[in-house]
Amino acid sequence: MDARRVRALIARTPALSAENLQALLAAAGGELEGSLAAPLVRHADLPNAARAFLTAPDEIAVDTDLAWLDTSGAAILLSTDPQYPPLLREIAAAPPALYVLGSVEALAAPQLAMVGSRNPTPAGRSTAHEFAAWFARAGLTVTSGLATGIDAASHAGALEGGGATVAVCATGLDRVYPAEHAALAARIRARGALVSEFPPRTAPLRRHFPQRNRIISGLSLGTLVVEAARHSGSLITARLAGEAGREVFAIPGSIHSPVSRGCHQLIKQGAKLVDEASDVISELRISVPKEQLRTPHTEPARAVALDNEYEMLLDALGFAPATIDSLVARTHLPSASVASMLLILELEGRVAALPGGRYGRIP
């Protein structure tokens, strides 16, 4: 059996664990092509469903998968592959296989999961977008679930911030759920990755969503819940993050807002309250070496120096309106940095964009 077919078979095997796969590979002397040989499978300690499938595989399904892999350009990443994301390997019930559309490398980059309500407030949606753009600029990949609401705003914000973003799907990657996110999914694929442990043609079954959530939190250094009602799926993601020893962050809101109740519950249970994007970076800085925040194709992590640079920029701005060019001359910061810092300061209500491309400080 050729390597491509072996990988497609493994990825479609029900009930197989990463440990099972590791044992099969070891029994085959490290040769993946030989790991599904009949005598090996017969003697391996496997769940019944996995053994039954591997003994008599659904060849038509596998053929169809292979055809889709060809046309779509999707890759299969196995837990025994060296490129498999190291943080994901650590979790309980790590998936033995992932289908990936886009950049496999994106899965190993330092990631922050951002999740939340499918019915957020307008303010929550815009917070997700702004924070995600900020994290992207700080060099973090934003990982989420492609759902409507907070998920979509987080992906879109990360893209706008010039960063990578990973969407973990609860369906096969031959479809986009929800369908209206097809354009967003295409952008995510181009600048990050779409990932699923579910084989092609898997429909969005309800029980797949919590299962999928463990991959979102498992890929990530921490999980930030932006807005969530009580009993929402985002709280499952947060719980799984905590169980995997990852940081859990939550953004507070009005006590009268139902989609803040879940966040408040998390904070009561020990999640870190986040009211500025930089809170996440300073909390994660403990576990993220600075170099990791500085991947080659992103600007150097501004997060650490951020406060000083912002103060400097505000000082340079004074209280008379100025253009970006004159601020670049005054601060010696790159003009792209000045522009994005002004955007953040504008979002924070500290500067205002004025006619003629000038910016003014708000006292």
Added chain:
Amino acid sequence: MDARRVRALIARTPALSAENLQALLAAAGGELEGSLAAPLVRHADLPNAARAFLTAPDEIAVDTDLAWLDTSGAAILLSTDPQYPPLLREIAAAPPALYVLGSVEALAAPQLAMVGSRNPTPAGRSTAHEFAAWFARAGLTVTSGLATGIDAASHAGALEGGGATVAVCATGLDRVYPAEHAALAARIRARGALVSEFPPRTAPLRRHFPQRNRIISGLSLGTLVVEAARHSGSLITARLAGEAGREVFAIPGSIHSPVSRGCHQLIKQGAKLVDEASDVISELRISVPKEQLRTPHTEPARAVALDNEYEMLLDALGFAPATIDSLVARTHLPSASVASMLLILELEGRVAALPGGRYGRIP
């Protein structure tokens, strides 16, 4: 010297500590009347200002104090009195004397301090009012500082909940600061107490406020900060509560609301997040008899029904602009309630005020 005059003298003595007073009383063999005898004062270990005053007291000031005590009915409570509040006695720099208008017993009841911004949002003010009423029904005395904003709303809410409330003032009790709270002060006196460590005719000096705050937190099992900006005086009260080993609670809010930033800062530093009044009770491990939460002369806790009323109003509003009158007709809520609910919804970004006195829902 008669007992009344001795107490008035002690209360007016500058720089005297509760420990100094305790030592003087012990040296006088437990006889308060003898504790200010010249030989005792001469040999006692006293701050210079205290010794100077006790050696040559301002008799005119003391006479004026005594006249005021007579006409106002105020009492002086010394730290050596058995009725002195036990929790207050525990703190560093416990006041040796308190002037009290109203019920001295109220000071020994289980208290919760509620403090916050003098410029709260309407939602914050109404939260303070509702929570204080709930605490009152739960049998807690609400202690605050009689300031405008959160303080006043907390006192008023406690009174409306049928409970007692204590106002700790930063002026002499012969005046009310701010003056517009004269009616509120009279109600507090009738159903609780006004307290000050400052002698009559003390003006509201700026430095008195942080000093006063230690008494608010010192009297209380815990301190709840409802809304507070960064660097606000309420954070001083919270810090003093923490230093005295008392619980610190804070109510979260929108990350875009400046008067929630102080609360968020407290939560980051370890304060308990409170989004329901009952959180405070369960944290303080106070058992509340159910009947107390449902006293005959108060309506059942509105907090529970609140969300429903807001939902009803939003449903009634639909997505076509409507006037307050038409909303009153649709919901059968009082027009004052509709108006204030709309205001809150507007602040939460859920409705917008439109020309012609109409309101529109923000999708």
